[in-house]
Amino acid sequence: MTIPLCMTNQRDVLIWPGCTNGEYSVKSGWVRTEYPNINEVQELINLIGAQKQRLELFAVVAWFVWNRRNKIRLQESSLDKSRIFSTAAQYLLAFQLKFPEKMAKSPAIATKWSPPLGEGYKTNYDGAVFEEAGEARIGVVVRNGNGEVLAALSEKIPYPGTVELVEILAARRAVQFIVELGMAQSIFEGDSKIVYKALKSGDVGHSSIGQYVKDIMSIPGSIRTFSFSHIRRQGNCVAHALAKRARFTFPLLVWMEHVSPDVIPFVLSDL
Structure with missing residues (x-):
């Protein structure tokens, strides 16, 4: 018109x-x-x-x-x-x-690592996969209620075939590490929901990781108190950095009361 x-x-x-x-x-x-x-x-x-x-x-x-x-x-x-x-x-x-x-999406809430309560300890673990090298890497860090690093490790292992297996092996290594340190209690925390749920429920019948769950449950003879928790990858950055770092280092590195300089910024970001 x-x-x-x-x-x-x-x-x-x-x-x-x-x-x-x-x-x-x-x-x-x-x-x-x-x-x-x-x-x-x-x-x-x-x-x-x-x-x-x-x-x-x-x-x-x-x-x-x-x-x-x-x-x-x-x-x-x-x-x-x-x-x-x-x-x-x-x-x-x-x-x-x-x-x-x-409706406008609500901004994502940043996930941040939280320290254990009181005089407890928290052990974070993570795995990283490098298929081209046929390897996987494990990172473990133990911290107290002040967020201070008590011990940490970075270790290479052969790639077991799936990410789930890498994560459950990282959890097993975290429990072994606490036993090696002679500590009596810890919270074990990782960013794999599948591994967390299996460990939380004690599901030894899980098709792919059940045997490793059974191994983990048999380890804590000297650990009086332990539990499992889950956190998103964003809040598990120290363990993840340690797992990534293992690609360029010796098969096993252990730090007592500190970490390597390249991992320090991730520790400080959690404080």
């Missing part, structure tokens, strides 16, 4: 201030009676724009008013003015149902 435009500038005016008797009949009230002196369309839009939903409905109603005016000018059939508001509201609702507003 081609709409002829005026060749001279025209001043915007409010053409729908209310009913002929001076009372506003639209219940939602485009202009409330406490604002009786609005003379500019922009003032009306600013007022309604304070609420997004009202502004959307106002825009649809305004379009229906404009559309009806042009149909009348072109002597075409038009919507009765008494139905403009209800029709506009139905039109907007149908559009919103078909194209629902996408």
